Amino acid sequence: MLRSLAALLLLSAAALADTADGEALKAMGWDQIVNEARGGTVNWFMWGGADNINAYASDYIGTALKRDYDITLNRVPITDAAEIVNLILSEKEAGVTDNGTVDLIWINGENFRSMKEAGLAFCGYTSLLPNDALVDWDNPAIANDFGVPVVGCEVPWNTVQFAFAHDSAVLAEPPRDMAGLLAWIRANPGRFTYPAPPDFTGSAFVRHVFIHAAGGPEGLLGPFDQVKFDAVAGKTWAILNGLEPFLWREGATYPTTVTQLNELFANGEVAFSFNYDPAQFGLAVQAGLWPETTRSFGLRDGTIGNTNYTLIPFNSPNKAAAMVTQNLLLSGEAQLEKARTEIWGAAPAIEISRTPPAVQAGFAAIKTHPSVIPASELAKSALPELQAGWLTAIEAGWATNVGN
Incomplete structure (x- = not known):
C-alpha cells in the first residue's frame, strides 16, 4: 500500500x-x-499555405531551437485558425487544463478575441522574454490586436498591409481607388473574383x-455598433451582389x-x-509561378x-x-x-x-523586389483594422446576403 502511494505521488509530481x-x-x-524548456517539444499550429514560410519555420527556427536549446519544433499546418480555437475550447470544456494539443499558434483578429474572452490564452508573461524590449508597446497597432488590447497574451511576429497584384504587361494602369476598382x-x-x-x-x-460603403473607417472605429452596421451593411451587400454577374x-x-x-491569377x-503580405508577390515571381511583369499597388483611399502574433494556449504542456x-x-x-x-x-x-548594429545594417541592405510595393509607400494610406466584433458581423452578413 505504501509502495503504491509512493508511486502515485511520484506520478503526480512528474x-x-x-x-x-x-x-x-x-x-x-x-x-x-x-532550463525548464530544454529537451521539450513545441507543437506550433500555423497557416501552412506558403512553402517559403513553412521552410523558414521548420528550417531556420526549428534548426536554431534544436541547436541552441535542444527544443524540437513540430510545425502543424492549418488552413483556418478558428478550427484550432474550437479545438482548444473543446479541450477546456472536457477538463483538459494542462495537457493540451497546441503549444503555440499563429493568430490575430477575431480568433484572438475569442481565445481571450473564453480564457484560452496564457497571459501575463511576455515581459519575461528578453527580446520583448525590441517591441514598441506604445504603438497602438502593436498593443491592440484588431482593437482588442493584447495585455501580455500575445507576442507580435509580423506587420502586414493589404495590397493588390496585377500583370503590367496585360494591364498597364490598374484602378487606384475602390470606386475605380468596382467600375473596372x-x-x-x-x-475578377475574391x-x-x-x-x-x-x-x-x-x-x-x-x-x-461607409465613406471611410472613421464611423466604424471602436466597439461593434449594430445601428452603424445596419446603416452600412445594406449598401455593402448591394454593391457585392451587383458585382456578381461580372465576376469570374x-x-x-x-x-x-x-x-x-x-492560381487563377497565375493562369491568367x-x-x-x-494579399495581406505583398512579399508573397515577389516570391511567386522568383519561383516562376507569376510573370516577371507582375507589379503591386495600394489604393489612394x-x-x-x-x-499578427503568436499565442500560447492556457493548457499548453510545454509553455517554457x-x-x-x-x-x-x-x-x-x-x-x-x-x-x-x-x-x-x-x-x-x-x-x-533597438537591434544590434549588424542587424540594422542587414535591414538597410535589403532591396525590395520590383514586384513588391514598398511598405513605406503602402503605409502612407494605411487603414486601421476594425475591431473583431465588426469582422464577425461582416462575415456572417456576407454569408447570409451574398454567399448564399
Whole structure:
C-alpha cells in the first residue's frame, strides 16, 4: 500500500513538472525558464499555405531551437485558425487544463478575441522574454490586436498591409481607388473574383468594400455598433451582389482560399490577386509561378494594415519551450532573416533601431523586389483594422446576403 502511494505521488509530481505550470513559470527568471524548456517539444499550429514560410519555420527556427536549446519544433499546418480555437475550447470544456494539443499558434483578429474572452490564452508573461524590449508597446497597432488590447497574451511576429497584384504587361494602369476598382470589374466581366469569407484574405477584401460603403473607417472605429452596421451593411451587400454577374464564372462560385485565387491569377484567368503580405508577390515571381511583369499597388483611399502574433494556449504542456520559441521569433536576427526578399520579405514587428548594429545594417541592405510595393509607400494610406466584433458581423452578413 505504501509502495503504491509512493508511486502515485511520484506520478503526480512528474505530471506537475510536465505541465510547466504557468504561474510557476511567471515567477522564474529567464535562465530558469530556458532550463525548464530544454529537451521539450513545441507543437506550433500555423497557416501552412506558403512553402517559403513553412521552410523558414521548420528550417531556420526549428534548426536554431534544436541547436541552441535542444527544443524540437513540430510545425502543424492549418488552413483556418478558428478550427484550432474550437479545438482548444473543446479541450477546456472536457477538463483538459494542462495537457493540451497546441503549444503555440499563429493568430490575430477575431480568433484572438475569442481565445481571450473564453480564457484560452496564457497571459501575463511576455515581459519575461528578453527580446520583448525590441517591441514598441506604445504603438497602438502593436498593443491592440484588431482593437482588442493584447495585455501580455500575445507576442507580435509580423506587420502586414493589404495590397493588390496585377500583370503590367496585360494591364498597364490598374484602378487606384475602390470606386475605380468596382467600375473596372463591371467593365471587364469575368476578370475578377475574391475568396469567399471566412477565408482571411477574402474577408479583408469584403471589409474594404464595407469601409468604402461607409465613406471611410472613421464611423466604424471602436466597439461593434449594430445601428452603424445596419446603416452600412445594406449598401455593402448591394454593391457585392451587383458585382456578381461580372465576376469570374459570373459569381456562381468563389475561390475558397487565397491559394486558389493565386492560381487563377497565375493562369491568367483573373487580372488581380491580393494579399495581406505583398512579399508573397515577389516570391511567386522568383519561383516562376507569376510573370516577371507582375507589379503591386495600394489604393489612394487606403488599404488595411495589421499586426499578427503568436499565442500560447492556457493548457499548453510545454509553455517554457513555447516562450523560448517566441523569444527567438522576436530576435533581431530571426526578424532579419524573414525580412530578406529571397526568404519571405516579411515586415518586422520590432523596432529595428533597438537591434544590434549588424542587424540594422542587414535591414538597410535589403532591396525590395520590383514586384513588391514598398511598405513605406503602402503605409502612407494605411487603414486601421476594425475591431473583431465588426469582422464577425461582416462575415456572417456576407454569408447570409451574398454567399448564399
